[in-house]
Amino acid sequence: MNDTVFNRRSFLSSGLLAGCSIAASPLVTPVSFAATRGENRLVVIILRGGMDGLDFLRPPNSEMMTRLRPTLSQAAPSEMMLAEGFTLHPGCAPLYELWQAGELDIVQAVSTPYRHKRSHFDGQDLLEAGTATLGGAGESDGWLNRMLQHMPGGEMVTAYAIGADPMLLSRGAAEVESWSPDVNFVLSSQGARLMQLTMERDPEMARSLAQAFALASDAPGGGVIEVDDSEVMGDFDEMMAAQMTAKGKSAGSAHQRVASFAAAQLREEARVACFSLGGFDTHARQAKTLQRPLERLSDSLLTLKSELGAEVWGKTTVLAMTEFGRTVAENGSKGTDHGTGGSMILAGGALRGGRLLGQWPGLAEEDLFERRDLMPTDDVRRYAGWAIRESFGLSRQALETAVFPGMSLGDSPALLS
């Protein structure tokens, strides 16, 4: 390995951590990835709970829609018209600006290969595993992780899973850093050395701890510090104050901090990031309960755009996907139950944008999946696959056999401009 491309990731895995102050080490200075490799960025957002695709992307008003959904998905005709009479949920107004700027696509009536049982947990596992069927519980790795292993120069790519919810997406052999912007600590370099000593026979724990040291050193006031004894005792109160800062309420809400942290990493050496947003399981009073989760999604996308800056945003593709859509008909409590087909959202300056993708199956009862759910007409993995292929140049074969085994990539939707 060449010295000039010695980044933090290789530093961590080289086991040189013990015995030096991370913050001061010349080895952790990020080296520009741009000089040698691709510049594109990919962000994956998992929308947990099963986002109602028919409420996010509202089909043209019709007698049938009114009958199926008396309190939901009714669009005023002029409101944020996308195409073919489809409109956006009014809670997503900021996304309409992205649409107009050619930085948003929506895929209609898509799903993972998951069918019939409509379990969130299996649905999410399958979405993150990227496979056609589920392996044993907790055994499978994630598709984003397998993508890293097949990226040209992938060993040099830094990828982040962000938030207190490490995802299957990032699980696997390729090294992915996970971090929450709320975690911070101060530890003396002596303490760091001793802690590594206690973990000598537990490589898995030692590796995560080494990452924690490196990541905390990025945070203001945190990390491993070189001090002598007298200083530690003298500054004890100050150190305690640093440890105890509960950042839960500072600097914006949690989802914004996550998006900000992602943007900060992507502006530097990271090329891939993933995180999740929850709250989409709207079984009751959906007109009210879906509002906040959709606002958080809009906020996250807009935060990414503003904090990445025009240049990096122009090289970024964001995929927002959910485990399944919801029942076409409203249930007895003005909400919707677990369904099948739904919507997928693509955002980013790298996109051609402004398009409704996929094929609309119709809402007549005989057109529905099991006479209750929107019929999926395409596979979400295919769009993720093309976004990866166009962003990072992975081969069709790698995508069809390794990243999404058994999936057929099919014709290109030509996502990137």
Add this chain to the structure above:
Amino acid sequence: MSFDRGLAQTRFGYGRSPEVAGPETVAQMMAQLRGPDVAAEQFAIPKDDVFYERISELFAHRQAVRQAQKGSDDREKRDVLFQKNRKRAHGQILGFMMTELQRRVWTQDALRERLVAFWADHFSAPGKNIYYRYLAVSHVEHAIRPHVTGRFEDLLIAAVTHPQMLVYLNQDVSIGPNSRTARYRKGKRPAGLNENLAREILELHSLGVTGDYTQADVRQLAELLTGLTTGVGKPARFLDKRAEPGAEEVLGKTYGGRRAGLDDIHAVLRDLARHPDTAGYIAWKLARHFVSDVPDAELIASLQRRYLETDGDLAEVTQALLEHPAAWAPLKDGQGNFKRPELFVSSALRALAVPEARMKAAKPAEIMRLVMHPLRFMGQPWRTPLGPDGFEEADAYWLSAQGLGARLQWALAAPAAVMTRLPDPRDFVQTALGPEAPAAVRFAAKAAENRQEGVALVLMSPAFQRI
């Protein structure tokens, strides 16, 4: 491989304590477990009717605000009163959590506390507003805790028909499409089924997702559950007028058909509890939680057998776990169950023997700072998983950089904040890890620059975090 005094405390309890001796035999563990619930008496939480009363009061304050003229002084006054009461309720919820933590710190019967935590997670039903965050305490204390050594069917009935679960999984708004209520509402407000509770009872609470059921069973069970409902501050009740008329068939057996009632709901839940898939699922889940991510097949089979032989007697199933040699498999380097954050924090407090008076004196803001926020950063906000499936069990999930970073942050700060004087790390390594403390940890504790880092080194060591 048989009973081990260290593992009895770590794997089947809340770890070692400088003040409370660990059990010496399986018989002793079982005798305590089958005996009276001493910890619940010593560190008491009010009876369930007190919870309903307080929630009704709080709700009445809220209603009073709503009834007052918008923008009026009167409304403002009423709102101030409501907010004051809400804040007090929030403080009480945090106090109840501290009470539960104290049980874990001081009990001799620590296995009972672990079982309560396990079943509370199995029947996860976090509240979404102040009323149900309050009632969530009662759900665990009164619907789950008394049954952890009883029959699974009684636990299942108590846990899933409790108003906490009914509201969390939307049963309170599920109405039979052909019920009298639905007919009356026709053209006014929509009324119909909500399948949420029915699905999770099958998928998460009884048979498990690999169990032998279909979407049709979900639908039929949802119809059977109609009528079961509740309201804010009220216990569960059965309203005949909301129940779907006619019989329902779940897993090939017919229920109801005559006058709808709770009996049919209890009958189907008893049958689900006695289903062989349920026995297998519960056996696997227990073995995985207490012993290993990949439990010994013979251990699972043994638990499942005992479950089926005793119609799901959970004390018997727990005894089968403690009697099986695989449950006492010694730890190997770099392997073993990795404590989840709640267990990590609880066992650290027990090892420190944080004085009762100190825990009782903690104010809400401090409890947030010392326990609630840190647990969230570690990935396990107190009894608030993302969904009804509870928290992840796989060790790899918890071994993230961010998770370990948050544990380190807490281990450096919290012990010093709760103890007047931190223990000497050279003693603490003995207290927390016992006679088997690894040489590397003993050395690190001795060589630490100060007590704060020394204590953190012990708490962060694999010997403390793996069980």
